[in-house]
Amino acid sequence: MGLQGKRVLVGISGGIAAYKTLFLIRLLKKEGAEVRCVCTPSALQFVTPLSLSTLSGNAVYSDMFSPVNQTATAHISYADWGDILVVAPATANTLGKFALGIADNALTTLYTAFTKPVLVAPAMNTNMYRNPAVEANMESLRKRGVRFVEAEIGPLACGCAGQGRMAEPETILAETAALFDNTSASAFWREKKVLLTAGPTQEAIDPVRYISNHSTGLMGASLSDVLTERGAQVYLVCGPMKNQPAREPYRRISVTSAAEMYRESLALWSGMDMGILSAAVADYRPKTACGQKIKKHEAETMLELVKTDDILASLGRSKKPHQFLAGFALETENETANAAEKLHRKNADLIVLNSMRDAGAGFGTATNKVSFLDKTGQIVTGECKGKGAVAADILDYIENLICVQSLTHPA
Ligand SMILES: Cc1cc2nc3c(=O)[nH]c(=O)nc-3n(C[C@H](O)[C@H](O)[C@H](O)COP(=O)(O)O)c2cc1C
Structure with a gap:
């Protein structure tokens, strides 16, 4: 199952399902995992430290405020130790604290210091589970990358029935192993910080009109998922x-205009290992966006456009040796020459080229056909396939290119 030697932190909060x-x-x-348990004070009303330490083999x-394993800052040393944090059961209270960044006990403090995958198995009365505040907290955690083993439907400890039963231990075990399978499936990509831009931008003309393009974001959503x-x-x-991506990315920043996309991308870039810029960013925007709706007076009117900031070129200028930068190009003519020029001028490592001439490629189709152009000057053209x-x-292609580069130019 792939759990041999993995370090699993089991977080327990105060729900009746703690016996499971x-x-x-x-x-x-x-399955061969090493286990350490971290409990909220309420959890100890339901299970005893003696049972937990006997079964886990650890304190x-x-x-x-009581040192464990001779360390006073166990919330940090435990966070460093664990490969994954599995919180089962996760109470409404603890989920709320996680969502709000409240760190007032051993488990909530450890959670705020934990940077690796987190899996939570909520368990609570069905009305609590449906409570809008609880739902909103769960949603905000999902958006930040926390994985959920959904509560099951069935009879509950309170005597009623509905959704709220903690998933069975076998299910939680399988989800834990699946997370490791996912992340260990690719040692290359695991924990790589990737800035991905996607979708179109909208450039306001006035409060009701904008300039945009036909991008649906499907290619970007597929990249995010993979x-x-x-x-x-x-x-x-x-x-x-x-x-939209089927899986919530680690972090998502929604923007509207090219200027916002530029600002957010630049703010993130220095902390990234890679940038993949698949967004169809407007090259021009109206010089001024009118505060009021422009009235229909004349038969003709002029819209003055100014260039937007070039995100790929700006990231390319500040690119560090360890960073990899891939841009997308959609061309209607002189595809290869234009893409090669873009690669060099913008200091990118790779241009993924879409040609509007290819059937089944480009905006709004479920399929795409791309060519790759890198600094070696070679152009590789793929098949027409689903965007996933x-x-x-x-x-x-990126992984292969980086691996070849590190072999030919070792650090
Ligand atoms: C018998 C009993 C069972 C409880 N079961 C749950 C539960 O399944 N889920 C839950 O969210 N809260 C449950 N609670 C309420 C929590 O224990 C309470 O909200 C507590 O503050 C949770 O603290 P913690 O999140 O720090 O562990 C239960 C309370 C009692 C008395």
Whole structure:
């Protein structure tokens, strides 16, 4: 199952389902994982430190102000130690604290210091589960990359029935292993910080009109999904996309205009390992956006346009040796020459070229056909495929290119 030697932090909060967590610990140990338990004070009303430490083989961390394993800052040393944090059961209260960044006990403090994958298994009364505040907290955690093992429908400890039962230990075990499978599936992409821009931008003419293009964001959404599946931390800066990623990226910043996309991308860039700029950013914007709707007076009117800031060129200018930068180009003529010129002028490492001449390629289609142009000058043209498969090809090409570069120019 792939859990051999993995370090699993099991977080337990104060719900009746905590008794099932004892089984989960046994199953994790049986699969070869190392387990340490971290409890909220309420959790200890439901399970005892003796049971948890006996089953896990390790001291239980529950009191922040009592040293555990001879260390006073166990919330940090435990966070460093664990490969994953599995919180089961996750109460409404603890989920709320996670969502708001409240760190007032051993588990919530450890969570705020934890930077690796987090899996939560909520368990609560069905009305609590449906409570709008609880739902909003869960949604905001999902958006930040926390994975959920959804609560099951069935009879609940309170005597009623509905959704709220904690998933069975076997299910939580399988989801834990799946997270490792996903992230270990690609050692290359795991925890790589990738800035991904996607979708169109909209440039306001007045409060009701804008200039934009036909991009639906499908290619960017597919790239986001495949990157997330491979374990990358995706920072998705996206314009108003019609197509959304199926999996929530690590972080998502929604923007409208080219100026906003430029600002957000530049702010992130220095902390990234890679930039993949798939957005269809407007090259021009109206010089001024009118505050009021422009009235229809004349038969003809003029719209003065000014250039927007070039995101690819700006990132290329400040690119550090360890950073990789890929841009997209959509051309209608002289495709290869234009893409080669763009690659050099903007200091990119790769241009992914779409040609409007290819059937099944470009905006609004479920398929795409791309060519790759890198600094070696070679051009490689792929098949026409679904955008998910093209996204996988793009990432394979990048991985291959970086691996070849590091072999030919070792650091
Ligand atoms: C018998 C009993 C069972 C409870 N079960 C749950 C539960 O399943 N889910 C939940 O969110 N809260 C449950 N609660 C309420 C929590 O224990 C309470 O909100 C507490 O503050 C949670 O603290 P913690 O999140 O720090 O562990 C239960 C309370 C009692 C008395």
